[in-house]
Amino acid sequence: MQALELSTEINEKHQIHLQLPDSIRAGKAKVIVLLEDVTEPQPKKKRVFGQFRGKIKIREDFENELSDDFWLGNDV
Incomplete structure (x- = not known):
């Protein structure tokens, strides 16, 4: 298994387009998308x-003071 880090943009149609390096052979792959946190900070x-x-x-x-039973987890 090999991991690559590629950057891309998500378009208005919720699609991503990736171009893999030529050294990657054809076959099955798993894709994991990590979204950057781009939420605007809420005003305090x-x-x-x-x-x-x-x-x-x-x-x-x-x-x-708390009883010994509290500290020993016996106080219910």
Whole structure:
């Protein structure tokens, strides 16, 4: 098995055209297409101070130590 790296463009008809080097003999081949990530970066949304106020609850025992059962995986 041999691997080649060739560059091509995908046209409007969703087709690719490849020209292999003359040293490649005729026969069956597997083709793998790796698409470059060309998605445009999403503009970052502006964060608003306090936008999540009241949506997160912290338990009263948040700062308490966790039991040995928790660390040993016995706490269900």
